Amino acid sequence: MQLFYTPDIEPAHPQYFLSEEESKHAVRVLRLEAGSEVQLIDGRGGFYTAVIHDAHPKRTILNITSVVNGFNQRNHYLHLAVAPTKNIERLEWFLEKATEIGIDEISLIISHRSERKEVKTDRLNKIITAAIKQSIKAYHPVLNEPVKLGQLLQQPFNGQKFIAHCEPRDKLNLRDELALQGRYLVLIGPEGDFTPAEIESALQSGFKPITLGESRLRTETAALEACFEINFLNRL
Amino acid sequence: MQLFYTPDIEPAHPQYFLSEEESKHAVRVLRLEAGSEVQLIDGRGGFYTAVIHDAHPKRTILNITSVVNGFNQRNHYLHLAVAPTKNIERLEWFLEKATEIGIDEISLIISHRSERKEVKTDRLNKIITAAIKQSIKAYHPVLNEPVKLGQLLQQPFNGQKFIAHCEPRDKLNLRDELALQGRYLVLIGPEGDFTPAEIESALQSGFKPITLGESRLRTETAALEACFEINFLNRL
Known part of the structure; x- marks a missing residue:
């Protein structure tokens, strides 16, 4: 082809x-x-x-x-907001893999502990384009320009909102919480995690705290795990 | 720490x-x-x-x-046999991510369409070691030396055996087939897939054909998807 x-x-x-x-x-x-x-x-x-x-x-x-039209349209909408990694290759790898597995929108969030505050989205978009061609997808995921976490929390979102963090608090499992075939916004923190104040702010903005399992995952692995779980649960 | x-x-x-x-x-x-x-x-x-x-x-x-002893021991045993990618970095990424998510044994298989027939496992083992330290795992996944597919098919394995391939034949879903908390051996083919003869040979050796979803995935993404699915299903 x-x-x-x-x-x-x-x-x-x-x-x-x-x-x-x-x-x-x-x-x-x-x-x-x-x-x-x-x-x-x-x-x-x-x-x-x-x-x-x-x-x-x-x-x-x-x-x-x-x-x-609507070629291989997925049955849900996934917007993942992730802090860019210090090593940009890790973010690039995530974008390629998430595009292969299935994602609709990516926001790059600048949070208190973000080590990287600037990102050139041109190159990242080229990686996404190469991945949709490789995996034959007719939908191009949307990559938003970097945004401060506080701004993102204020944006309206019509769907379920989740935050994955590592603080030792009560957390939910996606498999119990996810309304299938829905719209989801998932926040993934930077290396070093969100601060307690950021987590509190997200919870007050209606984000539910979730766990992605017992393993300590790198930022880009956690983002991919969320992407995988949501696609997998919607295939069940 | x-x-x-x-x-x-x-x-x-x-x-x-x-x-x-x-x-x-x-x-x-x-x-x-x-x-x-x-x-x-x-x-x-x-x-x-x-x-x-x-x-x-x-x-x-x-x-x-x-x-x-038995620190964070997982409740299943996953042996993944994957064809090494032409670009070795893709295999390295897979090993790091699979180690973070959870894997026990990796075999590198040389099949008919493998573009890469030789791999230095020293460097790959160092990547695995770095990943267990980063993700605080007390078990070091075992990386076997490259082996021909035919030899691997002959090896005894006490557990469920699966092959993921892209040929248009009937395939099963892992979620329907997986005996939880079990032992699994999963074959993932090279860029360009297994040949029909190789698939036939695997089926005759007791491997069940599985699908990893509708997306066309790269070799290392398919391997990671299998790793994700098996860990996730065993967490349910």
Whole structure:
């Protein structure tokens, strides 16, 4: 399968022109010719099949032959808010894996103990795009610009809200709390965890405290565990 | 917590001498002094608390004050057999994450479509050791030397055997098949999957075919997904 990410495609239009970069890739690297079948994803759930009409190395013309909307749409909405890791590779790895497993929206939160306060989202978005192509997903997860925890707590969210932290307090299990096929916002703290004041503030904003098991997990592992648990429970 | 991995410790002995490297780390880097409390893990389930008797930079002497055996022992045994990835970093990530989440034994399998046939396990073992220290686990997962798939299929295994593959055949869900608190051997194929002949051979050797969900997952993500699922189901 030759898959292209084409976020600017118009579903109603019978033709599409690949960008100069994609045209070059299609014709010079993949050696595609007129008549070759390709697939397109628009990042909003549209999965297109097309045939190359003109294999032009700068402006390849495709004839759209079929469109599937809501391709492999998941039955829930997961927004994960995670503190960026000091080592950016750990965050990159998380984004790739979460995209493969299933996620809709990611916020990068700056909290009191965050060691990293600045993140370039361009590169991170490229990693997400590569992961949706690799795992054939028609929805592109949304990556928000970094936001302070206090701001995020104030944002309205229509769904269940959870906070995973390591303080020795009573915590709930997702399997007992999760309303299936719902909308979820999950907070994951930085290396060194949220402060007690931050946890208190989240609880007062309606976040329920959850545990992700007995193991001490790194930030990016905890985020992935939450992503895995929510996808798995919604498959049951 | 200052945690040392000391696989050669003798549980019955009241004292332990840190190696030259660990002594230097304890005294020169961590600046520990006589009277400081440290923790030791032996990789076989022993978790020791000790007090520094002599903070010698080459031969630090510890007095063992307490021992817990079977520290945080998991309620099941997971042996995962995975084809090493072409990009070795992907395998390294998997080993770190699987160790954090919970795994007992890893085999590296060489199959027909494996792009990587040789692996240096020394470096991989160091990654596992760092991960058990970071996540405070007293059991060190066992990493076996690479083995051909055919040989692995012939090895006796006292427990349930599963193979995760991508061929369009009937597959089972782990949640329906898993006997909880049991022993499991799970095969994960290479980039490009097992060949139909390899799958047939595994089925004839008593491996049950399983699915890890609808997403197309990379090798290391599939291996981690299996690890997640088995740990999660055994927590339910």
